[in-house]
Amino acid sequence: MDTATLAAAGTIQASKIYGSGDTEVRALDDVTVSFDQGQFTAIMGPSGSGKSTLMHCLAGLDRLTSGHVMVGETNISQLSEKDLTLLRRTKIGFVFQAFNLIPTLTAIENITLPLDLGRNTPDQELLDEVVEAVGLADRLKHKPNELSGGQQQRVAVARALASRPDVIFADEPTGNLDSQTGAEILEFMRRAVNEFGQTIVMVTHDPNAAAYADRVLFLADGKIVDELHDPTTDSILTALRGG
Ligand SMILES: Nc1ncnc2c1ncn2[C@@H]1O[C@H](COP(=O)(O)OP(=O)(O)OP(=O)(O)O)[C@@H](O)[C@H]1O
Ligand SMILES: [Mg+2]
Structure with missing residues (x-):
């Protein structure tokens, strides 16, 4: 049986197939991996290798073809x-x-939306800190179409961080950002793990960004093909070149 677990220590062992017959795509091909609480994992791999699919399935945004996902003690496939x-x-x-x-x-309003939906009052101190970390203090009243792509991305990052969730899934959170803003966000995420025991899973194409993680998973064709612990930019580059 396929299993997928996440959050407070767990394992994913899951398959996800899109389409059927000639158009069948094995986006996740019997992937098995654990995510420990308080661990920062980076996921790297070529375009189409299944990175977003893996995160969507872990977060319960997409259903697996086979397997199941555990969040802590909860089997989310049965929810x-x-x-x-x-x-x-x-x-x-x-x-x-x-x-x-x-x-x-x-x-x-976008940043606090998940809190509002859950009828939770934002922790103003945390909110200020998050807004500061993503550098949005002077853009809070703007609507998305009045913001640059990078600024919209920072709103999306702030929205994910503002409720201090147990688990954060971030799909290329620093992809469109200048290196300084990117570094500030990565440092903030690193602190979320170190100080608050939050669990982070982040997709990135950038070896410098992945080096903030505790571990890097390398995906190819829906499979995990390599894994690094306590990565450095150099060790990631070496792994990307095929070891
Ligand atoms: N809704 C869908 N229907 C059909 N095929 C899909 C769907 N979503 C993803 N796929 C396919 O599944 C495979 C994995 O896609 P996924 O989005 O997970 O890749 P990725 O690693 O995130 O790529 P990128 O780096 O370009 O974002 C690809 O071949 C993609 O075309
Ligand atoms: Mg993707």
């Missing part, structure tokens, strides 16, 4: 949509590759 939504809202922060901001809301 109703309603319970799944509640779990995502309370335990999980997600930075989407396409940001997924609400166009009619301002930056700050």
Whole structure:
């Protein structure tokens, strides 16, 4: 049986197939991996290797073809949509590759939306810190279409961090950012892990960004093909070149 576990220590062993027959794509081909609580994992791999699919399945945004996902003690594959939504809202922060901001809301409204939906009051100190870390203090009243791509990305990052969720999934959170803003966000994420025991899974193409993680997983064709612990930019570059 395939198993996928996450958050408070767990294992994923899962397959995800899109389409059928000639158009069948094995986006996750019997992937097995553990995510420990308080661990920062980076996921690297070529375009189409299954990185986003893996994160969507872990976060319960997409259903597996076979296997199941555990969040802590909860088997999320068996949850109703309603319970799944509640779990995502309370335990999980997600930075989407396409940001997924609400166009009619301002930056700050987007950032606090998950909190508002869960009827939680934002922790103002944390909110200020997050807004500061992503460098958005003077853009909070702007709507997404009044922001640059990089600024929209920072709103998406802030939204994922602002409720201090147990687990943060971030799909290329620093992809469009200048290196200084990117470094500030990565340092903030590193602190979230070190100081608050949050679990982070981050997709990145950047070896410098991946070096902030405790571990790097390398995906190819829906399989994990390599894994590094306590990575450095150099060891990641070596692994990317095929060891
Ligand atoms: N909804 C879908 N329907 C059909 N095929 C899909 C769907 N989503 C993803 N795929 C396919 O699954 C494979 C893995 O896609 P995925 O988005 O996980 O790749 P990725 O590693 O995130 O790539 P990138 O670096 O370009 O974001 C690809 O071949 C992709 O075309
Ligand atoms: Mg992707």
